[in-house]
Amino acid sequence: MVQVFICPSGKEEVPRWREAFGDALTQDPDQALQEVASGDCVWVPSRLANWHQLVATLSQRGAIVCVLSLAPDAREALDALGAGARGYAHALSSPEVLRQMSLVTSHNGVWVYPELMAQFLSTTWQALGEPEPDESEVLQALTQRERAVALLVTRGRSNKEIAQELCIAERTVKAHLGAIYRKLGLRGRAQLLVKLSVPKAELHHSMN
Amino acid sequence: MVQVFICPSGKEEVPRWREAFGDALTQDPDQALQEVASGDCVWVPSRLANWHQLVATLSQRGAIVCVLSLAPDAREALDALGAGARGYAHALSSPEVLRQMSLVTSHNGVWVYPELMAQFLSTTWQALGEPEPDESEVLQALTQRERAVALLVTRGRSNKEIAQELCIAERTVKAHLGAIYRKLGLRGRAQLLVKLSVPKAELHHSMN
DNA sequence: AGCAACATTGTCCCGAAGGACTAGATAACA
DNA sequence: TGTTATCTAGTCCTTCGGGACAATGTTGCT
Numbered sequence: 001m002v003q004v005f006i007c008p009s010g011k012e013e014v015p016r017w018r019e020a021f022g023d024a025l026t027q028d029p030d031q032a033l034q035e036v037a038s039g040d041c042v043w044v045p046s047r048l049a050n051w052h053q054l055v056a057t058l059s060q061r062g063a064i065v066c067v068l069s070l071a072p073d074a075r076e077a078l079d080a081l082g083a084g085a086r087g088y089a090h091a092l093s094s095p096e097v098l099r100q101m102s103l104v105t106s107h108n109g110v111w112v113y114p115e116l117m118a119q120f121l122s123t124t125w126q127a128l129g130e131p132e133p134d135e136s137e138v139l140q141a142l143t144q145r146e147r148a149v150a151l152l153v154t155r156g157r158s159n160k161e162i163a164q165e166l167c168i169a170e171r172t173v174k175a176h177l178g179a180i181y182r183k184l185g186l187r188g189r190a191q192l193l194v195k196l197s198v199p200k201a202e203l204h205h206s207m208n
Numbered sequence: 209m210v211q212v213f214i215c216p217s218g219k220e221e222v223p224r225w226r227e228a229f230g231d232a233l234t235q236d237p238d239q240a241l242q243e244v245a246s247g248d249c250v251w252v253p254s255r256l257a258n259w260h261q262l263v264a265t266l267s268q269r270g271a272i273v274c275v276l277s278l279a280p281d282a283r284e285a286l287d288a289l290g291a292g293a294r295g296y297a298h299a300l301s302s303p304e305v306l307r308q309m310s311l312v313t314s315h316n317g318v319w320v321y322p323e324l325m326a327q328f329l330s331t332t333w334q335a336l337g338e339p340e341p342d343e344s345e346v347l348q349a350l351t352q353r354e355r356a357v358a359l360l361v362t363r364g365r366s367n368k369e370i371a372q373e374l375c376i377a378e379r380t381v382k383a384h385l386g387a388i389y390r391k392l393g394l395r396g397r398a399q400l401l402v403k404l405s406v407p408k409a410e411l412h413h414s415m416n
Numbered sequence: 417a418g419c420a421a422c423a424t425t426g427t428c429c430c431g432a433a434g435g436a437c438t439a440g441a442t443a444a445c446a
Numbered sequence: 447t448g449t450t451a452t453c454t455a456g457t458c459c460t461t462c463g464g465g466a467c468a469a470t471g472t473t474g475c476t
Binding site: 070105128188191194197 | 268282283286289290305308311312313315316317318319320322325327328329331332333334335336352355356359361362363364365366372373374375396397398399401402405
């Protein structure tokens with residue numbers, strides 16, 4: 001499997017990528033248009049001016065293209081995948097992740113970060129009509145007391161603060177939280193916050 | 209990699225699957241609930257009565273679950289992936305494809321047939337509507353590195369996971385987080401999550 | 417040259433968070 | 447009447463998160 005890093009001439013290649021693929025070639029965009037062949041695995045940084053065009057051309061030609069971004073974003077990911085890319089990730093992903101991407105994409109898989117895939121699923125689900133098992137639905141799986149605790153967690157309260165506000169022992173708060181994590185399949189309050197929240201940076205797209 | 213075929217007791221296993229994985233185990237659903245361990249690759253036929261529940265439980269437990277259907281359909285695929293499945297395909301896919309699926313899904317990839325992926329992209333694309341390059345102004349107060357860390361925090365990652373993804377020491381992640389908390393006047397990551405997010409409950413109404 | 421900001425990492429230490437295990441009290445329900 | 451779900455709460459223990467303090471190297475600006 002030939003690995004090719006795209007790197008504008010004069011710029012430095014990303015060291016992280018080299019760690020993942022010691023024997024990869026480094027080519028600038030023009031060079032790549034000349035030399036990349038079907039089956040090659042090409043890594044394109046999204047800071048390139050015309051990465052979209054490059055991705056389209058190379059993948060049309062049969063290359064396996066992965067786009068790496070310093071600021072991963074759903075819209076850019078869609079651009080990339082729409083142009084024919086097979087993978088999309090953070091440009092500073094660990095070598096391990098990069099190698100996984102290569103393995104996955106070279107076997108007809110698609111590699112995107114889990115949250116993005118979740119977004120694909122959820123929007124497609126909505127588009128298909130029926131409601132999805134989502135947020136307030138999620139809360140329906142909890143008991144009243146558990147919902148109360150979850151609510152305070154989304155307000156940024158600590159266990160101790162929650163205990164005081166609900167007039168119960170801190171230990172009991174932990175008990176409820178434990179039940180919540182089990183029911184929703186979460187590991188820790190951070191994930192609970194993510195589950196019950198929408199990042200502000202994405203509100204503009206997702207609300208409208 | 210342990211491969212497990214789910215097959216209701218009394219039924220025949222699918223010959224095609226056996227061609228792909230000669231050394232796979234065959235288990236009925238109840239057996240699987242007992243014996244499947246984290247990392248095992250489990251193949252579930254969608255004609256099972258309660259395949260959805262089975263998929264959810266097994267994938268929760270860390271197993272890699274692929275759902276195979278005799279009549280592949282976008283809605284069923286969404287059901288499967290929503291329940292935690294990592295792959296979805298026709299039950300009579302070639303051994304070659306099945307092995308690809310195993311390879312892909314066991315490396316954090318997702319495997320669905322190309323048309324389905326295309327549908328995901330197109331519907332998500334439409335849902336996102338117009339583009340706009342807005343970012344939360346809070347994040348502008350942070351350095352690049354700090355933003356990268358904050359972003360991963362909003363994805364629910366632990367410090368250790370962030371360290372791995374950015375290939376730095378966990379201690380450095382803490383350093384960045386400390387700087388973030390100082391700059392934004394926060395106490396702990398829970399408050400950071402709150403600061404960067406809007407509770408889903410507020411997007412609609414009700415709750416409490 | 418010098419200073420400031422940033423990124424990196426270390427050690428020590430402590431409190432918060434969460435799991436494992438246990439258990440009493442209530443209420444609903446077949 | 448036994449059973450199950452819920453709420454409560456205790457101990458013990460481990461891991462995670464974060465602050466204090468110290469240090470090194472780099473970059474960029476004056």
